[in-house]
Amino acid sequence: MKRIVLIFSICFLSFVVFAQNPRAVCNPMNLNYRFTLSDGTKANHREAADPSVVYYNNRYWLFASKSGGYWSSTNMIDWEFITPTGLPIEAYAPDVFVINDYFYYGANDGAGLYSTQNPLINNWTEVQSVYGGGDKHQFLDDDGHFYKFWGLSPNAPISVVELNPTTFEETGPKPGLFLLHSDLYGWEQRGEDHTSTQAGYLEGSWMTKHNGKYYLQYASPGTQFNIYNDGVYIANSPLGPYTIQRHNPYSYKPTGFMTSAGHGCSFYDTYGNLWHMTTMRISLRAGFERRLGLFPAGFDQDGVLFCNTRFGDYPMNMPTSKWNPWQNSFAGLMLLSLNKPVTVSSVRNNRLASYALDEDVRTYWAGQTKQNEWMQVDLGEQMSVAAFQVNLAEEECFQSGRTGTSQIVNYLVEGSANGSTWITLVDKSNFNQDLPHDFVRLSTPADIRYVKVKLLNMPGGGYCALSGFRVFGNKAGTPPGKVSSVTSNRLSDKRLMDVAWNIVAGAHGYNVFWGIEPNKLYNCMQVYGRNNAQIKALSVNETYYVAVEAFGETGVGVRSDVVAVNNSTTTSIKIAQSPESSAFSMYCKYP
Structure with a gap:
């Protein structure tokens, strides 16, 4: 039979x-990334990074570093590439904004300011020959005031100045807003898995306004590392003063097929859903070998800005209406x-x-x-x-x-x-x-x-x-069971914590969640073939909570109970490698 x-x-x-x-996507974004410009005498690589997205007149406009042009889309799934005339398109970190139906383009590397009324026609003209500021971002407030943020340095702050929205002349002081504090904030520590002692880079500012508050996002500590991320500060005015959001980093993806989620931009889609598009790293053939990623984002009921990177490089549904970014985005594949x-x-x-x-x-x-x-x-x-x-x-x-x-x-x-x-x-x-x-x-x-x-x-x-x-x-069958026996200890370096849990039959991986409150576990690390993880992206001044869920070919298990992290100062706990069991041996290799 x-x-x-x-x-x-x-x-x-x-x-x-x-x-x-077509109603699903999977990171990294499937764009026609350009090969870098070269003389053809050595092997080459592709690159795109530092995205800037504008939603205007029912279209999404995507600009990215070193792409030779820009993209347009009506659905964020299918992107049409446009080769412009009149733009210094080889400059890094483009930023695009719209004022009175005109698109404006500025970038790094000494680029000026350019404008067009129709980016589909792609004919741009120079407005200003000099338009300074590294990794600049322009923000038009709903009261008509216009601001420029910038900063690209290991030791200089993110700064801001108000501009005349017609002439783009500076109209006020230029205060420095904040510096990196990697001694306090683990996500700002440079290096692969945050292991370098060198100073990180503060860069990639982006502003989002929500319920009268200003959320200034920034990138650190280096684009070539798996831990490249975006953090966020909050203020009652674009000019500050700014206070760091308790939940940080805002956008973080240190593990998985594609890693890093830094130097991004936040924007709303046609349904009012918030998104965060980021830089993702390969950095194999060159440090700047990079791609773009797209993640659901949002604000919770307390005004906390979050980005959902759970299953961040698995198939993701695309919305057809207003949605819940935690419940509706994962395709379940x-x-x-x-x-x-x-x-x-x-x-x-x-x-x-x-x-x-x-x-x-x-x-x-x-x-x-x-x-x-x-x-x-x-x-x-x-x-x-x-x-x-x-x-x-x-x-x-x-x-x-x-x-x-x-x-x-x-x-x-x-x-x-x-x-x-x-x-x-x-x-x-x-x-x-x-x-x-x-x-x-x-x-x-x-x-x-x-x-x-x-x-x-x-x-x-x-x-x-x-x-x-x-x-x-x-795969046919029931999903893995609920994770139990979750333990977590803060280390003597309180930017770090160790997490361990029991092996779950039928699981080949686990999602480790952590956050500042039991109902705000907004950060996620995905691990395969082991039942432990070390988180190195904590604030020394915060308390944390963790939970773990198992997943495998049959689906996703029930998330564990939320556990408060033991904040007593300890040395790193020694977690033995789990022996290969029947749950893992068929599918997983241990590091």
Whole structure:
């Protein structure tokens, strides 16, 4: 009987047309990121960072560093790239604002101020030849007053000045507002996992007004680190004085496939939902190898600004109305490909196949040729597969900038229930687009065990390479159980705390939440294959609470009870590595 059912399933799949369901996205954003400008003599990389988004006349306008242009969208899913004339588009940290139906553009690197009435036509003219300030951000208050914030330094503050909104001349003093205090605020400590003793950078200001209060966001401590984040200060006036928000960092993603969530911008969509678009790091081939990420954000009933990075690089629903950013954003699709058995057509330079399944964008598989290489993944059993993310890596790409068809990506994804009869799930073989982090959600999930991706054509003249072939869906069964036995201890350095919990059967990962009150656990760290974590992003003056939830291929378990962090001064607790149990051994590798 089982054999008959299997044959019927295979035959049925052969006639299914697997169309895309467009109402979901997955970080990093799937934009046609530009290769950096070079002389073509050495391997190159892509870059985009420091986003500035304006929603105006039912369109979203996205500007980012070193992109050779900007993007426009009506839905934040499909982005149209525009190549402008008259803009110093090579400058870092662009900031765009609208006054009286005119768009204005300013940036770093000595750029002036430019304007246009129609950015779709893309013809910009210079308004001022000199418009100073590093990482500047312009803010037009609802009372008509206009301000410029700026700051880009390890030892100088974020500053502000009021401007005439017509002439852009300074009309008042230029007070410094705040400096970094990494001795007090762990999220400002520089380095990978906050381990450097060097001074961090204070940069990337952005202003959001809510209920009469001014929320001044800032980035620190360095764009090339996994802990790049945005913090926030609050004031009753744009000119200050500013007090640090108790909940900080505002935007933080130190772990996962894509890490970091710094130097961002906050904006409202057409439904009144708040979003935070950020810089996410790769920083493998160069320190400024970066991408963009999009996260739900909001204010709670007490006016606390938060950003939801839980499952921040898993499939995310996009709203069609006003929504709850905690309850409605996660698509409920689980990662099915983590460390699964994999075979490939070839391997180049020890870039192993397993690197495409280890949930680390900084490792990747590469094949020996530049076309028609493939990767096949065994999910272990038949599962309901609903989505794919095909993340390309740049292996020996010599492209400079944007050069037309050389950035076209073509690939196929096929599925099979038995490993011999295959059906096409995604066909991008004839697409004329650049899709470096392509995410496809199927309108009808496929019940399959084997998945194969075929790289037909790679952009930039590079070798076939994948930093992540990520398969999402659901395995039959009940979700992992509730996490219990959560313990947390503050260390002698009170910017740090250790958290440990019990192993939960059926889980391959855990989300660790922490916050300043039991109902404000707004920060999240995702870990795989272990039952402990160290949080290094605390304020020495705050008390904290933690909770943990388990997740696996069958879903997400019930979150643990909230536990108050033991604030007694202790040395770092020694947490033994959990032995590989049946819950982990099939899917996870221990570090």
